[in-house]
Amino acid sequence: MSLADDQSSTIPQLYGALMVQGTTSDAGKSTLVAGLCRVFSRQHVNVAPFKPQNMALNSAVTVDGGEIGRAQALQAFACNLPPHTDFNPVLLKPSSDTGAQVIIHGKALTTLEAKAFFGPQSQGYKTLALAAVMQSYRRLQQQYSLVVIEGAGSPAEINLREGDIANMGFAEVADCPVIIIADIDKGGVFAHLVGTLALLSPNEQARVKGFVINRFRGDMSLLQPGIDWLEQYTNKPVLGVLPYLHDLHLDAEDALIDTPINPLTDTSARLTVLVLVYPRISNHTDFDPLRLHPQIDFHYVSMQSDASSAVWPHADIIILPGSKNVRADLAFMRQQGWDIKLKHHLRYGGKVIGICGGYQMMGELIDDPLGIEDNAGCSDGLGLLPITTVLTVSKTLTQVRGHLRLQDQQAEFSGYEIHCGESSLTQGDLTQPMLIKHVADQPLPEAKLDGLLSNDQQILATYIHGLFDSPQACQLILGWAGLTNAQHIDINQIREQQLNRLADVLEAHLDMNTLKGLIA
């Protein structure tokens, strides 16, 4: 069935599905899906996002107590839906260059070497994963009239074709139409599109119903002959050319928005924040409210080729973010000499924040007896906080809310937890709790304490992600670090504005009628 059915004169209903695949990673699939979700949801279409398989370390906790890729949580937000594991039934979280934790329907199943998942012996897992993918997809089809689906990477990875569930393998089983997006800013857009198409089987080629060219800047009249050629050569329409959107602030799927370390130039910034980027950084969207804050000079610090000579800008706050492989990332920090720089920063009165894996690193010991994240073993922590952490098989996945207490003030927050580690105090009681939390939707007696504020008030550490998303909690933390009268940054309001901006752009630059006609 392929129809854009005008059931009533005011509310056009669409039924079916459309899959967005890309010629490369970062071609703009997640953004296009999020934008289409918003376009359709504001036209009152009952729409939901779907990504069969995602590989990312940036995940969100769902209402059904699981985790999914961050991009699907944003796409759900674009549809005004709470995140659900059915939106992304298979999530692979790489904990090393060759191994990843396999999460199916939101729950960690096992950690597999890439060979075991993608290689020739992988059919057992692939069959299991495909069954989970189709179960979720069928549920969505029953609940929603339209499902906008996102592929992964590129469909032309011929080495991964066997048993593929992320791109054409899924599209074939689900029998859904596909459009392909390519990033013209990278160059070679025609070669990308024609080459991708050429590497597909005839069936798959027939499934591709059109192209979208992304991130165009320049003179459209110069591009037009290329578009005409492409349409003629492939016999498929270019559904639109999307402009390069400067300052589009939406949650990134996985890639960090890379801000190089420059000497401070922004004189209006009042507080400098450095976030340490280790190889397995997780949940970096925690820092989006800080990155977008007008009074903050924000920097990611990543590996330097010559670690010993790398100079960090003076910082007010250094943040140790979450990590998917805490012990390996801690070893990396030491290799880079970051532990020494961190202690130097503390000696000179600087503030440090540790979140989840970053919190664990600041303790005395991290024990992974079962080899959950890496080879089984134990590592000394940085010794800055009186805690030890043991990684366990059971993973905490919860949405939480509560009160943050700092400097005799209190602010409400909501956030989430994703961790296998359990930390306990090595001395004393939790006399400096920074947070009183409740599992979302549970009554107050369930309240627990979380986090630590060091006795010298310089280190603040917690298991809770998303803390800065709560404007008041963010303001309180910035105040603790010396920024009095910090402005409110409401990241949800920003997401809302940016999604509407994106939807406006799609409506202006895509041939929406043709696109709606493709939905089947």
Ligand SMILES: NC(=O)CC[C@H](N)C(=O)O
């Ligand atoms: N989100 C995180 O930083 C997780 C920390 C650690 N990998 C754990 O599972 O406990």
